[in-house]
Amino acid sequence: MKSAEIREAFFRFFEEKGHTRVASSSLIPANDPTLLFTNAGMNQFKDCFLGLEKRAYTRAVTSQKCVRAGGKHNDLENVGYTARHHTFFEMLGNFSFGDYFKRDAIHYAWEFLTSEKWLNLPKEKLWVTIYESDDEAHDIWVKEVGVPAERVIRIGDNGGAPYASDNFWAMGDTGPCGPCSEIFYDHGEHIWGGLPGSPEEDGDRYIEIWNNVFMQFNRTADGEMHPLPAPSVDTGMGLERISAIMQHVNSNYDIDLFKSLLSAVAQATGHVNDDNPSLKVIADHIRSCSFLIADGVVPSNDGRGYVLRRIIRRACRHGHKLGAQGSFFYKVVAALVEEMGEAFPELQHNQAQIERVLKTEEEQFAKTLEQGLRILEQDLEDLEGTVIPGAIVFKLYDTYGFPMDLTADIARERDLTVDEEGFEREMEAQRERARSASTFGIDYNALVKVDSETEFLGYQKHQANAKVLMILKDGE
Ligand code: ATP
Ligand code: MG
Ligand code: MG
Numbered sequence: 001m002k003s004a005e006i007r008e009a010f011f012r013f014f015e016e017k018g019h020t021r022v023a024s025s026s027l028i029p030a031n032d033p034t035l036l037f038t039n040a041g042m043n044q045f046k047d048c049f050l051g052l053e054k055r056a057y058t059r060a061v062t063s064q065k066c067v068r069a070g071g072k073h074n075d076l077e078n079v080g081y082t083a084r085h086h087t088f089f090e091m092l093g094n095f096s097f098g099d100y101f102k103r104d105a106i107h108y109a110w111e112f113l114t115s116e117k118w119l120n121l122p123k124e125k126l127w128v129t130i131y132e133s134d135d136e137a138h139d140i141w142v143k144e145v146g147v148p149a150e151r152v153i154r155i156g157d158n159g160g161a162p163y164a165s166d167n168f169w170a171m172g173d174t175g176p177c178g179p180c181s182e183i184f185y186d187h188g189e190h191i192w193g194g195l196p197g198s199p200e201e202d203g204d205r206y207i208e209i210w211n212n213v214f215m216q217f218n219r220t221a222d223g224e225m226h227p228l229p230a231p232s233v234d235t236g237m238g239l240e241r242i243s244a245i246m247q248h249v250n251s252n253y254d255i256d257l258f259k260s261l262l263s264a265v266a267q268a269t270g271h272v273n274d275d276n277p278s279l280k281v282i283a284d285h286i287r288s289c290s291f292l293i294a295d296g297v298v299p300s301n302d303g304r305g306y307v308l309r310r311i312i313r314r315a316c317r318h319g320h321k322l323g324a325q326g327s328f329f330y331k332v333v334a335a336l337v338e339e340m341g342e343a344f345p346e347l348q349h350n351q352a353q354i355e356r357v358l359k360t361e362e363e364q365f366a367k368t369l370e371q372g373l374r375i376l377e378q379d380l381e382d383l384e385g386t387v388i389p390g391a392i393v394f395k396l397y398d399t400y401g402f403p404m405d406l407t408a409d410i411a412r413e414r415d416l417t418v419d420e421e422g423f424e425r426e427m428e429a430q431r432e433r434a435r436s437a438s439t440f441g442i443d444y445n446a447l448v449k450v451d452s453e454t455e456f457l458g459y460q461k462h463q464a465n466a467k468v469l470m471i472l473k474d475g476e
């Protein structure tokens with residue numbers, strides 16, 4: 001099954017169950033300053049869950065453009081290292097706004113995945129997780145759906161730690177949230193990885209495909225949990241992940257949507273189309289960058305624009321690593337438009353603009369990229385230990401335009417890390433200098449800093465709230 005056919009099947013299945021097909025919203029969240037980019041299908045329905053907005057329907061189905069490259073759900077560091085994470089991906093989702101709840105959501109998901117008429121996945125390859133105290137979800141899975149009890153795993157709330165399962169879903173530090181139940185697919189023992197909740201869960205063997213969230217609460221800025229006006233459902237299934245399964249491959253990068261992109265990247269960089277992770281990073285980044293530009297983001301030195309700039313610079317560095325001569329990144333846009341332009345006409349309409357923006361950015365960064373890399377090489381020769389000092393990270397940032405995550409990416413390839421705190425101190429010192437000279441100081445890295453702070457606070461709040469949860473049942 002092609003990805004386009006899976007997307008269409010998902011729509012049709014849920015339309016048969018009374019859902020209204022709703023278009024993907026923009027990657028720039030409308031009226032939501034708490035959110036960097038659209039990171040899940042439910043974002044555009046936030047007010048429906050909160051009871052602030054009424055629509056003509058109480059059931060919806062979407063395929064939502066998502067970017068996870070900053071904020072609460074940040075997968076930038078994973079890209080190139082796992083078979084399942086992208087900065088840009090499509091999330092298939094079905095939603096109930098005070099209509100059906102747990103029971104129907106679980107039955108629908110299982111039917112779509114396993115019935116012969118739909119995806120017909122082998123049941124014995126599927127595993128399920130539930131929130132640790134959600135006995136009702138457990139009974140639905142075991143007694144009604146018939147999943148063997150040993151395949152239903154109870155998981156708590158880890159506060160959003162990276163790479164670890166978490167069965168309490170939240171879109172951000174505030175907003176709608178609730179316990180969830182996830183479905184995993186076993187790609188087979190030839191792939192490294194363990195069951196959700198086990199120490200090896202960050203491997204690519206058992207891949208999470210579908211999250212069913214039982215929306216119950218609104219978390220406010222003070223950390224309080226308020227019950228939603230009505231229990232609701234929000235689900236998300238990664239199109240690329242389910243495509244990999246349906247196309248009998250073990251990596252998202254081997255699916256139809258990535259084939260032509262990868263060969264275009266190879267051609268543009270002059271590198272052979274092999275298993276090199278840099279090819280995958282670039283094929284991933286061209287999607288997020290192009291879709292972000294199509295939705296109106298422009299590279300800049302702060303906010304959303306800086307995240308875009310960081311991704312572009314990262315792609316440039318990987319191209320350089322592959323031996324690309326001159327600008328290459330913008331040349332991949334045509335292949336993307338060819339592959340995805342039909343489903344997303346905004347790519348077609350904005351192709352020229354996307355190419356222009358990328359080319360300009362590349363040319364600008366090319367001036368300092370090579371020089372910066374040379375300086376870093378020299379500094380690394382003298383390095384003692386495995387941590388690149390904040391002063392070096394700052395010099396690369398300040399003089400050569402290397403975002404901190406770019407230096408961290410290089411460091412990781414050599415089993416080194418960067419001194420993030422030291423970097424922040426240098427940043428702060430620079431801000432101080434700028435203030436005392438009373439010049440106009442741009443906070444180039446405001447975003448990076450805000451990210452780490454909110455994530456930390458989010459973690460603490462998360463833990464505290466987990467204790468006061470009352471898990472709702474159907475009909476309560
Ligand atoms: P993971 O644990 O694998 O990082 P998640 O728990 O963060 O995924 P959810 O927030 O539950 O993901 O999102 C719902 C679904 O979206 C996931 O089950 C997965 O299929 C898909 N998904 C999430 N993040 C990504 C990503 N970075 N790239 C591709 N698909 C993703
Ligand atoms: Mg994740
Ligand atoms: Mg997960």
Ligand code: MG
Nearest residue numbers: 182208210211
């Ligand atoms: Mg999940």
